[in-house]
Amino acid sequence: MIELAIKNIWGRKTRSVLTIMGVIVAMQLYIILSTIMGSYEKDVQKQISNMAGRVIVQLKTESGASFLPGSNVIKESDAKEVMGLQGVDNERSTPVLIQAIVPSKVPNAPPTVMAAGIEKGKEEAYFGNVEVDGESKISKSSDVILGAGAKEFYKAKLGDSITVRDDKFTVVGILPEINSQIDASVVMNLATAQEIFVRPSLVSSVMLTATQVDKVVELAKKVTELNPKLTASTSESMKKSADEMLEGQRRFFAMINNTVVAVAAFIVMIVMVMAVFERRKEIGTLKAIGASRAKILGIIVTESLTLSLIGGVMALPISVLLIRLVFGGWLFDTSQWGQTIAVAVGLGIFAGLWPAWSAQRVNPLESLRYE
């Protein structure tokens, strides 16, 4: 059957090319949306798991804690006050000033590269106890430690010099991949960041580590009691608000994705209905010479499936190229590819059912029709 399907597709090139193009357009949109949503979700999860035992203090806004670092500022003196609270492990807590260097091309996403000003000597409070290539502390105000993504962006090696806002810095340390925020960071002294971004005595947030892991929620409560203008998030509260946000986003993406898949299914279905209509005489002939209903059903569904599958498979590399062109990264996820193929298969079969049903009902006497 697959042979007859391919011959039919090949024999009607213009129609087939247009149909496949329609499927490609829809499926690449599906892939891009799913990839973005998937990588975004993964990253949020990573960030949250990185936060275990920590409290992030930020300015309280109407929408609660923000996932976009550096969108608001608080006074450094307020930060100091919070760090003086009982139960704070001062050595592993630091005020942080985040400033975008290269904003993201994806709306509402963290910057591609950003400066992270950290109190001198507290760098590890920001990126955690990880294996750093080079120095893990910043001793000179002209030194920086690069996150994995920032390193890629500057194409820098240890000892290289990079320019941030007209200031020259020396790369003294390079971090492994941790999460998108830290990967995007150019870690520098807080005072330096405040100076070059003109944020005197201001910080974005405070990262607190509790002396006792089980006292995290208590500590967060103390922070807001001390200063009601602040909000304190723990990994649990972050997880909750992340889930709420992700849920909304998931629903939105799912709606668009379902629509996109439905449009592709309609394209294939309309083409197949027309193909069956055009070929009534041919289908009648097949029945007259002994093709069973099941065979006819198989021929039409296979043809629909083949069209959809070719479109789905071709959409994969195209979507990778498009993501590269639009967002500038090689973002792809092979498990996502499997899912895309599965969607293309489901779509092809679904779109073929109705035309196949009407085809298998064609009377063998239709073979005698004059055209």
Next chain:
Amino acid sequence: MIIQTKNLWKTYGSGDTQVNALRGVDLTVNKGDFLALVGPSGCGKSTLLHMLGAMDTPSRGEIMLEGRELGKLGEGQLTDVRLERLGFIFQTFNLVPTLNALENVMLPMKFAGISRREAKQKALCLLDMVGLKERTRHLPAQMSGGQRQRVAIARALANDPALILADEPTGNLDSENSEKIMELLQNLNRKGRTIVMVTHNPELAERVNRVVYMKDGQLAELQRNTKDIQSA
């Protein structure tokens, strides 16, 4: 006896517009017959052929094909009968336009579940027999009407049918090509194939061993011609 009809009736429509296309047809086709159905247009030749071809069901009467009554078979069984016991040749050739000659001939064998290799071998053999050895990879659109009809004949023979049915097989062909098709059918008959052919070309009817005249849905007359007597 290959096929036999008993008091076959076919009525189209109802009420005022009712047409009795067949009115009590009794016909017996024996093994090795080359039978021509002739008669004026609209007398019911095609209708009868479709009944014999298990493509349509009679309003009344019965059809026995190799001892089985077609009226008692379900749709799936009728499909199998068409696939395995009957070969149909159409006036308009009815090849699948996207398949080449070889693939068209292989099609019924594939429907019957014959392996690709075996089907290909047999199809090549059949195409050689109809004189199209050099045209196996041609699409129908790249062939003349006569060549297409020869492919269609090869396709009709694919599953070794007990009975070949042809509805005006030369109706769309010029006299030269008609001649070739007719020779081919005669050759098949000489090799023992049973053929029922509808035609209104009296010259063609001369060259078969049985002629059945039809008129107003009935068999008007049964005449055996000289050739039949020679071959009998």
